[in-house]
Amino acid sequence: MSSTPAEQPKRPRVRPDLKAHRQRLQALDDEIQQVQQKYEEFSGRPAPSVRRSNPKPQELASQLESMKKQQATEKAALQASIRRRLARVKQLRDRCPCPTIVALEARIGELDQAIESGKMKLVEERQALNEIATLRKSRKNVEAYQEEQQELDREHQRFAELFSEGDTGRNSELNQQYKELQALLDEAQAEDQQQRQQRQKAVEERQAVKKTLDDLYQQRRTLNDEFYEAKRAYEAWLREDRKRREAEREQRRIQEAQERRQRQIEQEKELAEMPAFESEITACESLLKYLEQEFRQPTKSGNTNSSANSKPLNTVAVPESNGVAPRRVDTVPDGVRLASKSTRGEDYFFSPTAAKKSSKHKKKGKKGGRQSSTGASSGEHSAPSSTTAQPSSGGDQAVSFPLGVLESFWEIRVDPPTSVNEIxxxxxxxVEKKDWYLKNQIQVTADKKAKVEKKIQELAMQLETQAIVTNE
Structure with missing residues (x-):
């Protein structure tokens, strides 16, 4: 697929008109029918025949032609046999060290005398013995070569005899008869010449009508060919135009996919630049600030509605965080109460996020009682576990929190206190959770960046692969 949009093919001027084409065909068919009737009239007339005064010359000529064909067939078969024997003789000659048995025996005797003379070296004597063994093994090939050569010579002689039989023997008698009959044929041809001329005139008239008829049929075929060629060209343009539109749609789809991946890469880069645990650290600071403000020691003027018999709340000391001395919480205003989990349902705070976190919070509460799973949700890095104090049954005053504060507790996976004693x-x-977040923030951020960089590389490879496929 090319990366550039497909060029729009040139559109034919008009779509072929089938109705007009059929009208032109009908006009030609009417003319063809008229000429066809005239041609049938010529074909129905009896053509003048050539009179054969004497059929015997034709019979003798036929016999002579048959003999010539038989002789030609025999010569062709003999030539094929000679070619096969020549190939066989050449093959045997290549295998034979000597052309004849006499030459073979002479060579073997010569080598035997040389060996018996004792004048040969050991290597030469061994070579001579090997040659003698080879010559004796090839004796059959030499004999076969001589036989094939003799048969080939006989076939050459037979072929020469066939060529020399043209003017001798039986062929000579047939040639004489053929010459006598040729004179009779010449007389018959003179008589038939006039009839042939009349017949030729009728044939020429019929051929003229036939040519006119053929021209009309050719016009009809040409008209059909032009119409269907224009129709095929128009259909080809439709197909090319459809392919072009499909290619443009595919190009747009690929471009949109590349843009989506590019946006995804940019989003991943932005996420990688964000420090880890940013929202958790903010939640910790907000909770510490909220607890510090809400549960510090109230003044006498702010505690006028409290019961005279109510016991004072325990003073809560908030540990220092980031070098800032926290305030001390002396008591809690009257009427602060946190409903128990058994009395509040999932729809107590109607929020999809809160409901989801509340469901997870309840499941973890079933497994660990009041103990909170304060580790990270996944991965190698997890925050240290935190355990809230159990509420005392000795009249501790219950506390309640707004939905936003509860969501902050759930975000850092710390159970909210149910009484003042747990604060x-x-x-x-x-504070421990926040310290852990600050301590591991750099490492977790680096790990997150590494994962994001790997993912970005994969997306970049996908973009490059898709670009290569698009350019093909």
């Missing part, structure tokens, strides 16, 4: 432990857990 100190929860604050300590939040």
């Amino acid at each position: 100190k432990d929860v604050v300590q857990a939040i």
Whole structure:
């Protein structure tokens, strides 16, 4: 697929008109029918025949032609046999060290005398013995070569005799008869010449009509060919135009896919640049600030509605975070109460995010009781676990929190306190959680960047592969 849009093919001027084409064909068919009737009239007339005064010359000529064909067939078969024997003789001659048995025996005797003379070296004597063994083994080939050569000579002689039989023997008698009959044929041809001329005139008239008829049929075929050629050209343009539109749609689809991947790469880069645990650290700071503000020691003027018999709340000390001394919480205003999990349902706070986190929070509460799973949700890095203090049954005053505060607790995976006595432990857990986030922020951010870089490389490879496929 080319990366550039396909060029729009040239559109034919008009679509072939089938109705007009049929009208032109009908006009030609009417003319063809008229000429066809005239041609049939010529074909129905009896043609003048050539009179054969004497059929015997034709019979003798036929016999002579048959003899010539038989002789030609015999010569052709003999030539084929000679070619085969020549190939066989050549093959045997290549295998034979000597052309005849006499030459073979002479060579063997010569080598035997040389060996018996004792004048040969050991190597030469061994070579001579090997040659003698080879010559004796090839004796059959030499004999076969001589036989094939003799048969070839006989076939050459037979072929020469066939060529010399043209003017002798039986062929000579047939040639004389053929000459006598040729004179009779010449007389018959003179008588038949006039009839042939009349017949030729009738044939020429019929051929003229036939030529006119053939021309009309050719016009009809040409008209059909031109119409269907124009139709095929128009259909080819439709196909090319459809392919072009499909190619443009495919190009747009590929371009949109590349743009989506490019946007995904940019988003991944932006996410990789963001420090890890940013939202968790913000949540920890917000919770610490909220607990510090809400549960510090109230003034006497702010506690006028409290019951005279109510016991004072325990003072909560918030640990220092980031070098800032936290305030001390002396008591909690009257009427602060956190509903128990058994009395509040999932729809107590109607929020999809809160409901989802509440469901996870309940499942973890079933497994670990009041103990919170404070580790990271996945991966190698997990925050240290935090455990909130169990509420005392000795009249501890319950506390409640807004939905946003509860979502912050769920985000850092710390159970919110249910009483004032648990606030100190929860604050300590939040501080530990925040310290862990700050301690592991750099490493987790680096790991996240490495994963994102790997993913970006994969996306870039996909873009490059897709670009190569697009340019093909």
